[in-house]
Amino acid sequence: xxxxxxxxxxxxxxxxxxxxxxxxxxxxxxxxxxxxxxxxxxxxxxxxxxxxxxxxxxxxxxxxxxxxxxxxxxxxxxxxxxxxxxxxxxxxxxxxxxxxxxxxxxxxxxxxxxxxxxxxxxxxxxxxxxxxxxxxxxxxxxxxxxxxxxxxxxxxxxxxxxxxxxxxxxxxxxxxxxxxxxxxxxxxxxxxxxxxxxxxxxxxxxxxxxxxxxxxxxxxxxxxxxxxxxxxxxxxxxxxxxxxxxxxxxxxxxxxxxxxxxxxxxxxxxxxxxxxxxxxxxxxxxxxxxxxxxxxxxxxxxxxxxxxxxxxxxxxxxxxxxxxxxxxxxxxxxxxxxxxxxxxxxxxxxxxxxxxxxxxxxxxxxxxxxxxxxxxxxxxxxxxx
Numbered sequence: 100x101x102x103x104x105x106x107x108x109x110x111x112x113x114x115x116x117x118x119x120x121x122x123x124x125x126x127x128x129x130x131x132x133x134x135x136x137x138x139x140x141x142x143x144x145x146x147x148x149x150x151x152x153x154x155x156x157x158x159x160x161x162x163x164x165x166x167x168x169x170x171x172x173x174x175x176x177x178x179x180x181x182x183x184x185x186x187x188x189x190x191x192x193x194x195x196x197x198x199x200x201x202x203x204x205x206x207x208x209x210x211x212x213x214x215x216x217x218x219x220x221x222x223x224x225x226x227x228x229x230x231x232x233x234x235x236x237x238x239x240x241x242x243x244x245x246x247x248x249x250x251x252x253x254x255x256x257x258x259x260x261x262x263x264x265x266x267x268x269x270x271x272x273x274x275x276x277x278x279x280x281x282x283x284x285x286x287x288x289x290x291x292x293x294x295x296x297x298x299x300x301x302x303x304x305x306x307x308x309x310x311x312x313x314x315x316x317x318x319x320x321x322x323x324x325x326x327x328x329x330x331x332x333x334x335x336x337x338x339x340x341x342x343x344x345x346x347x348x349x350x351x352x353x354x355x356x357x358x359x360x361x362x363x364x365x366x367x368x369x370x371x372x373x374x375x376x377x378x379x380x381x382x383x384x385x386x387x388x389x390x391x392x393x394x395x396x397x398x399x400x401x402x403x404x405x406x407x408x409x410x411x412x413x414x415x416x417x418x419x420x421x422x423x424x425x426x427x428x429x430x431x432x433x434x435x436x437x438x439x440x441x442x443x444x445x446x447x448x449x450x451x452x453x454x455x456x457x458x459x460x461x462x463x464x465x466x467x468x469x470x471x472x473x474x475x476x477x478x479x480x481x482x483x484x
Contacts, residue, residue, distance in 0.1 A: 100304070111143065111481055115166075116150040116225040117217030118157025119326060121312065122241055122389045126470075127217040128160050129284035130239075133470040134477060148209050150202070151221050171201040173221045175277035177384070182281045202228040211238060212481045215473075220248050230255035235480040239473060241283045241388035242413045243420055258478060260473055262392065262466075265420055279475045282466025283392035288469055290396060292377030300380050304333040304448045312367060314340015314386060317435065318404055322383075323350050324437030330358040336375055341366040380454070381447050383440070386418035386429075389432040392469070395426065398462030400454050402428045402443050404435055426453055 115131060117123040127149070134145055151157035153170035161168040173195065194377045203225035206214070215228040216222040222238075229236040238256040240249050243263050253259055253274050261267065262283035267275055298303045306329070310318040319339050329335065329475040339347045353366050368375060376382065376397060384390050386403040394401045403421065405414035421427040428443050430436075447454050466472070 111138070111145040111147050111213075111478075112209065112211045113147075113477065113481075114148045114150060114206065114211040114225065114229075115217070116214065116222045117219050117239075118151040118155045118160075118221055119219035121156060122360045123217045123219040123222075124155075124157045124160050125286060125389060126216070126239060126241060126254055126284040126473075127157070128164055129286050129470045130215065130217075130473050130477075131164060131166060132244075134474045137230040137471075137478070138476050144180075148211070150205060150225050151219075155219075155221065157221075159236040169205055170475060171198050171205065171221065171224060173224060174477065178314075185399045198224040199227060203231060204458070206232050206234060213477050215239065215371040215477060216249075216252060217241070218246060218249055223248050226255050235483075237473075237476060237480060239281070239283075240266065241392070243417050244411070244413065246410065246413070258476060260476060261471070262388065263417075263420070263464075277474075279476060281476065282396075282469030283388055284398045284470035284473055285392050285467060287470075289373050289376065289393050292373030292375070292397075294374065294378035297371070297374040297378035299375070301332055301335065301378075304331050304380045305374050305378055306335045306381045306383065306444055306448075308335060308383040309338040309368070309385075310343075311338075311385050311390065312340070314338065314366070315404070315406070318383065318385075319343045319347055321404070321435065321437045321440045323347070325441040325444075326350065326354065326362060326406055328360075328441050330354070330361045332445065333380075333448060334345055334361040335363070336368075337362070337364045338368045339364055339366060381444055383444070386414040386421075386427075388413075388417070391417055391421070392466075395421075395461045395465035396469075398458045398465060400447050400457035401461065402430060402440070404430050404440075407431070421461070421464065424460055424464065425456060426464050427457065428429070 115127050117127050119122045121172055143481040149166045150169045158168055206228040211234055213232050216226055217239045235257040236254050236255055237258050238249055239260040241262050243266055259274055259278040260281045261278055262278050273420040308322055347364045382399050382401045386405045404420045418429045422429040430439050
């Protein structure tokens with residue numbers, strides 16, 4: 100960073116907006132932490148404000164990170180509402196204008212140099228307010244194709260930051276001209292795992308299975324039927340979610356005595372996740388944006404089971420794009436069976452060439468420096484402004 104830019108950024112004012120889910124919230128948090136670290140050697144501390152929903156995940160995360168938080172009202176317009184959601188659409192239609200007024204007031208008072216949006220419906224009012232005040236506006240998209248909120252916001256954006264190179268093919272020529280492929284920011288602790296701290300037996304192949312923070316009943320049931328055939332050949336740690344814990348504990352209790360020690364089930368994996376990821380020979384997971392960003396940044400051989408009801412089928416789209424490049428094995432539709440799961444795991448564990456090819460292709464998609472790239476774009480816009 101030049102002396103000029105360091106001086107220029109000594110009072111960098113940034114509004115961050117986005118949330119509702121971890122997929123929108125944690126990239127924002129990682130970017131904030133990376134920006135703080137980038138400016139720290141200059142003695143500068145950015146003036147931050149996180150705008151979100153009062154009861155959203157972002158409110159909790161911002162507070163924990165020591166970032167001032169401003170709650171605004173927002174609404175979500177559902178594209179194919181059922182009768183119950185139709186009423187919610189009517190209610191939300193009245194909430195949205197009020198949220199826009201709050202957003203305009205917030206941006207007007209804060210006078211930020213830059214606004215960064217990581218998606219979710221709360222970002223729409225702030226994006227509009229940034230455009231109204233001619234504040235440089237950076238939009239970050241975690242998924243392969245732009246979600247509805249980001250499609251609305253892209254027309255206002257100064258730059259569109261993408262997580263996937265192939266996302267460029269989904270943009271109009273006008274949007275492509277202001278697009279930059281940065282990758283999806285990954286928490287630095289995920290990249291710093293140590294397999295020797297994982298607690299797994301290094302002499303035995305290790306499979307990590309996760310359905311995400313809430314677990315996935317589909318994955319739990321597929322694994323239940325596959326376990327007896329898999330455990331003679333490997334050890335498994337399984338994050339099953341709180342709702343599936345009792346059922347999977349019963350499954351564990353019913354295993355033959357000689358196999359029980361090879362299967363460990365928990366509702367949620369906490370701080371040990373980076374070490375388990377580092378130790379895993381194969382990861383079985385959903386194909387959400389955050390999960391894919393982590394697995395590709397680590398270059399992990401993975402078997403993806405897309406959530407079939409994700410918005411716009413985004414998990415299927417992402418998983419199939421990786422599979423087309425040899426960066427993942429995908430079990431979807433009729434292939435999402437215990438037999439196919441067992442076969443895929445056994446193949447990857449017993450075929451070193453296939454394992455290496457999957458890992459290398461995944462790493463080619465990975466962008467472990469994504470947060471640094473996003474921060475570089477923020478600083479470039481701030482200095483130019």
